[in-house]
Amino acid sequence: MIENNLVKEVRKSSDATVVALSGDVDLHHSPALHAALIDVAKGRPKRLVVNLSEVPFMDSSGVGTLVEVFRRVSAYKGKMVLCGMTSRVRSVFEITKLDRFFTICETEEQAAQV
């Protein structure tokens, strides 16, 4: 696992890998977050759930990072789901119209089933 202080926790089960993030996702942190999530994707989890409930701020570098990881996961027919977005983070996805592109759930439990 690549060290990244935004990644609070990685939990793996047979069906999904959940990555919980904590902190602001901006240009300062996005490169390391990108490396960490790509590292998780290399394990080819069937379902990659990114829990954003403890992310108070995200800019376009963070959104772009998630788009790149989504492409990596989709390439091996995996599924990537985002959950727990605060209203501020969700607004960035809405402004960029990427809320229509990602599968977004309220809770981790929903993200595991959708």
Next chain:
Amino acid sequence: MGSSRVELNITSHTACLPVVRGAVERMAGLSGFTDDDAHGLTLAIDEALANVIKHGYDGREDQPITVQLSPVTADDGRRGIEVQVRDQGRQTDPGEISGRPLDEVRPGGLGVHIIRAVMDECDYSCPPEGGMLLRMVKYVSLKKGAQTGEADRPAASTDA
């Protein structure tokens, strides 16, 4: 905030971004911005600085950037904040600075789109001394059903 103006002089290091965001959030709160408006203003300034760091300075971390925040008042009485982001980086024709179409899903190129979406005014220019100047303004949003002029009433915490 009265007529006070805030000027932040930072280097083009990404570690400065959260410091600027903190100052902007605080000023927005003192100026009576709603949480949504404060977030929009903060996001736009973050995106503007990220663009300067990535494109104006090609990622160099020790270059100067000045962020100036000034209270302004709209014609209809609403409060606002004018932001000027000044750098000494590569100049770009302001006419070529535009957000990319959103129907293409790919990373990158979203910063300018976000800035134009959340700010009420946004103008890039190339000062003769070099570098770029971005001037943008965000006003307090009108509440639904509010009449013009209502929004200029100070919020409870404005004069803290």
